[in-house]
Amino acid sequence: MGRVTQRTPALRIDLGDPSAPVLTRRPDTVAVEEPMEIRVAGQALTVTMRTPGDDFDLTIGFLHGEGLIRAASDVRQLMHCLDEDESGSPTYNVVDVTLAEGVAQPTARDARRFVTTSACGVCGTASIDALRRTSRYAVHEDDTVVDPALLVTLPDRLRERQKVFDRTGGIHAAGLFTADGELLVAREDVGRHNAVDKVIGWAAREGRLPLSGHVLVVTSRASFELTQKALMAGIPVLAAVSAPSSLAIQLAQEVDLTLVGFVRPPRMTVYSGGRRAGIPD
Numbered sequence: 001m002g003r004v005t006q007r008t009p010a011l012r013i014d015l016g017d018p019s020a021p022v023l024t025r026r027p028d029t030v031a032v033e034e035p036m037e038i039r040v041a042g043q044a045l046t047v048t049m050r051t052p053g054d055d056f057d058l059t060i061g062f063l064h065g066e067g068l069i070r071a072a073s074d075v076r077q078l079m080h081c082l083d084e085d086e087s088g089s090p091t092y093n094v095v096d097v098t099l100a101e102g103v104a105q106p107t108a109r110d111a112r113r114f115v116t117t118s119a120c121g122v123c124g125t126a127s128i129d130a131l132r133r134t135s136r137y138a139v140h141e142d143d144t145v146v147d148p149a150l151l152v153t154l155p156d157r158l159r160e161r162q163k164v165f166d167r168t169g170g171i172h173a174a175g176l177f178t179a180d181g182e183l184l185v186a187r188e189d190v191g192r193h194n195a196v197d198k199v200i201g202w203a204a205r206e207g208r209l210p211l212s213g214h215v216l217v218v219t220s221r222a223s224f225e226l227t228q229k230a231l232m233a234g235i236p237v238l239a240a241v242s243a244p245s246s247l248a249i250q251l252a253q254e255v256d257l258t259l260v261g262f263v264r265p266p267r268m269t270v271y272s273g274g275r276r277a278g279i280p281d
Helices: 053-067 108-117 126-133 153-161 165-170 192-205 224-232 246-255
Strands: 005-014 022-031 034-040 041-051 073-081 094-099 172-178 183-189 215-218 237-240 260-262 268-274
Touching: 005 165, 022 094, 022 165, 034 053, 041 053, 041 108, 041 192, 053 073, 053 192, 053 224, 153 172, 153 183, 153 215, 153 260, 165 183, 172 192, 183 192, 192 215, 192 224, 215 224, 224 237, 224 246, 246 260, 246 268
Parallel strands: 034 094, 215 237, 237 260
Antiparallel strands: 005 022, 034 041, 073 094, 172 183, 172 215, 260 268
């Protein structure tokens, strides 16, 4: 299925004494990054750079986040195509999707849109309006409350499950927690949006959507794209180790999703939906 890490030659420079730097040649462990193409009925839809593993969850999570499917049952079949590298070895870097009968097929316009948005996510006020119309789940009706003393500890709990990060130091993670702090699933990937798609894809295949009463924790900044994915999955609380973007805050405020950034014990910053963190708005 492809390795998630690989060894590569590297040169470490120790400048403890600037006048006599110490050079050490040694192999280093890095996270694998490979392209994965998603096809629907044999037609190319998008390509994302990802860490191999959990590819079917990634595919379902991506299709759900983009509004192309409503549940895992909208997918009849998933399969890896037998693509090969230059040596003739299978790469498992193409996933072909067969949608269930009655589910609309993506259009050529969809494919063009993903070419322009796969790196940075959709953006703009018009996109926020579109999301408010297309999201199936009314996050604003979710009255879940998470103890702030618990919420601030969740990134550390997720960190305990970041096995690839321990080996490489160069990979993102996303974790899905219950409101009382139980970690249900954790996924790692070089792409922060891929890690989230893998989590949501897992939840879709487990029949857990909508994810009312849950918390999504990410080890990266909170971009518009990640906030979008939380909304589309019905997740009321998004907590990020780093900063949110202005558009992520705008979207969270528009749909009443709780957005918390800089979650690093003992502090965090609430940007939207403070009532779910026990803080009156």
